Amino acid sequence: MPTFRDWLQALAAVLVFSTVTSAIDPAAPAELPRIGQERTMNRYLTEEEQTKLLWTLKLHSGDPLAARDYAWVRALRHSGLRIQEFSHISVGDALAALRSGYLFVPREHRKGWNRKPTQDGKLRKPPKDHSVYLTDALRRALQDLLKCRFELTGADCREFDPLVVSRHGTAMSVRSYQLRLSAWAEKAGLPPGVSPHWLRHTRAMAIMQSSTARDPRGVVQKALGHADIRSSGVYTQTPREEVEAALDEIDVGAAGRVTLAALRRAFYGRAAA
The missing domain is CATH 1.10.443.10 (Intergrase catalytic core)
Known part of the structure; x- marks a missing residue:
């Protein structure tokens, strides 16, 4: 019996699935993933x-x-x-x-x-x-x-x-x-x-x-x-490993991103020293 979490996972996959399906065959209508398909993607x-x-x-x-x-x-x-x-x-x-x-x-x-x-x-x-x-x-x-x-x-x-x-x-x-x-x-x-x-x-x-x-x-x-x-x-x-890597990149990468402005400040700091 599908749980509420199963339904949420299936719903969350709709946008990604529709995009990929259209890329494979633009003329084909995108099909929504079923609950069983969502389980497959974890197995x-x-x-x-x-x-x-x-x-x-x-x-x-x-x-x-x-x-x-x-x-x-x-x-x-x-x-x-x-x-x-x-x-x-x-x-x-x-x-x-x-x-x-x-x-x-x-x-x-x-x-x-x-x-x-x-x-x-x-x-x-x-x-x-x-x-x-x-x-x-x-x-x-x-x-x-x-x-x-x-x-x-x-x-x-x-x-x-x-x-x-x-x-x-x-x-x-x-x-x-x-x-x-x-x-x-x-x-x-x-x-x-x-x-x-x-x-x-x-x-x-x-x-x-x-x-x-x-x-x-x-x-x-x-x-x-x-x-x-x-x-x-x-x-x-x-694939689930791509989803996990993307989420890790968002949560960790954004906080640790090095900008040009930060590099210039560091450069000025070294020059002043």
Whole structure:
């Protein structure tokens, strides 16, 4: 249930969101961010937070389970997959991806496959097959996951066996992913509430902030597999770290600003001395 604070945050984002949307497509009407979109903008990792998390994982990577976690966190970070989709990846899927350069996600493993009727009784459209391009970083993460799987199980595996396994050699559950990441995030000193889905938002924000593509929002849509580009529009809002830096600059910078008049007074003071 949205709180009064949620409504205020959504209202405060309207002006910024409208400006950015118009810059992307001046002919398109600006859309107001929804309450859920406002929450999304707080549920991703900044560059500093990503560094803290990955460094913490790497420090403990001498432990086989920590090394496995280090690999799947990187894989989620560079693929943008939902954790439900990622948890279905098999050894064969990873090997095929390394050969073809694309990680295939069948529609049966995607969100919305088990469709439920809408409130008016209509069936939602089924999801489509999705593929994720293998960047060098994602390729290395998949290779590390294959290596970790062999070290944890110590046995040959079949192509349809799960890629990421528990200490018992069985597929990791979604809940296990959530608990493991939450524990690592706490150890790294990150804000509470970090979940695997934050890494999906992190991927989208990285594209929006760093891509030089003509239409970064379109890149987000293709990379994350959004059926509707409006789902990608939430990432066009001003990132929270930019908002925080701007506010710090206003409150601290104004008080400490050095003017030409102040410099001239200081100059006269030195000359007089």
